[in-house]
Amino acid sequence: KNEVEQSPQNLTAQEGEFITINCSYSVGISALHWLQQHPGGGIVSLFMLSSGKKKHGRLIATINIQEKHSSLHITASHPRDSAVYICAVRGSGGGADGLTFGKGTHLIIQP
Amino acid sequence: KAGVTQTPRYLIKTRGQQVTLSCSPISGHRSVSWYQQTPGQGLQFLFEYFSETQRNKGNFPGRFSGRQFSNSRSEMNVSTLELGDSALYLCASSLASVVSGYNEQFFGPGTRLTVL
Numbered sequence: 066k067n068e069v070e071q072s073p074q075n076l077t078a079q080e081g082e083f084i085t086i087n088c089s090y091s092v093g094i095s096a097l098h099w100l101q102q103h104p105g106g107g108i109v110s111l112f113m114l115s116s117g118k119k120k121h122g123r124l125i126a127t128i129n130i131q132e133k134h135s136s137l138h139i140t141a142s143h144p145r146d147s148a149v150y151i152c153a154v155r156g157s158g159g160g161a162d163g164l165t166f167g168k169g170t171h172l173i174i175q176p
Numbered sequence: 177k178a179g180v181t182q183t184p185r186y187l188i189k190t191r192g193q194q195v196t197l198s199c200s201p202i203s204g205h206r207s208v209s210w211y212q213q214t215p216g217q218g219l220q221f222l223f224e225y226f227s228e229t230q231r232n233k234g235n236f237p238g239r240f241s242g243r244q245f246s247n248s249r250s251e252m253n254v255s256t257l258e259l260g261d262s263a264l265y266l267c268a269s270s271l272a273s274v275v276s277g278y279n280e281q282f283f284g285p286g287t288r289l290t291v292l
Contacts, residue, residue, distance in 0.1 A: 098281070106213075106264050108283035151219065163209060163221030163234055164281075 067092050071152050071167035079175055084139040086170045088152030091133065098164065099126050099137050100151040108151075111137070142174045178203065180269050180284035188290045194255040197287045201248050201269030207231075208250035209281065210242060213264040222265075225250050226272075254289075262291045 068091040078084055088097070099111040112119050112126040114135065119126050123142075128135040139146055152167040181200045189195050201208050210222040221234040225244035242252040248269075254261055265288075268281035 096279075100283075106266070106286040106288070108266060108268075108286075110280055110282065113280050153219070163224055163232055164211075164219075165221070166219035168218050 067094065067154055067156055067165045069152055069154055069165050069167040071150075071170050073170060074168065075171045075173075077173045077175065078142055080143060082142050082174075084142050084146070084172065084174075086137045086150050086152075086172070088135045088137070088167055089133060090135075090152075090154045090165075093130075093133075093157040094154040095157045096155045097128055097135050098153040098155075099135075100153060102149040102151060102169070104148075111150075139172075144174045144176050147173050180267060180282050182265075182267055182284040182287050184287060185285065186288050186290075188292060189257050190292050191257055191259060193257050194253060195257060195289060196251050196253045197265055197267075197289075199250045199252075199267035199269075199284055201250070201267075202282055205269035205271055205282070206248055207270045207272060207279070208244060208248065209268045209270075210250070210252050211266045211268065212236075213266060213286075214260075214262070219266075222252065257291045259291050262289060264288050 070089045072087045097114050101109045101111050114128045123140045125138040149169040149171050151169045153164040183198045207226045209224040211219050213219045223233040223242050224231045228244045239255045244250045264286045266286045268283045270279045270281045
């Protein structure tokens with residue numbers, strides 16, 4: 066069973082700061098997802114990665130398969146980025162166990 | 177294109193009762209996965225249905241079950257409710273089965289179940 070660790074658990078920053086959230090996992094995967102959850106519960110899929118780097122607007126996600134590590138970066142952070150960011154992985158054995166989730170990073174961006 | 181919808185959004189039940197939650201996937205999506213989210217355990221995978229067949233299942237007791245209909249809509253059922261079943265239940269749809277590996281999932285708003 067894959068273990069997914071996220072850091073930090075909580076992060077408070079000022080508007081405009083560069084934000085980095087980290088995710089480490091214990092065994093090989095077929096894909097890694099970064100999800101965003103706002104108060105109220107709705108989850109939005111931000112990225113799905115199996116290698117390299119993806120960018121969408123101010124968000125950048127990278128993955129290092131050898132290191133079993135991924136990072137989510139937010140440039141020029143804004144109060145609307147305040148949310149819980151969740152890393153989830155799918156095992157390399159065909160995904161028979163579904164997604165395994167990290168505990169999430171609670172991000173607050175203060176104006 | 178309409179997103180994933182879940183009904184009801186909120187539900188209050190008492191211990192021992194059973195409950196059925198519904199999920200309608202994005203049109204054209206054939207896979208529906210269900211997840212439970214609690215403050216203590218976070219998000220956990222329940223099961224996935226694809227083309228009316230359960231493809232995989234998480235580590236939950238048999239009280240949790242589901243099914244998928246020919247139009248890809250899915251229901252999950254929890255029998256003999258316990259206090260610990262209070263949670264946000266989320267479903268997510270994707271085009272193909274998540275067992276095939278690389279597959280983006282689109283989440284619904286969730287059903288918040290409270291068991292008294």
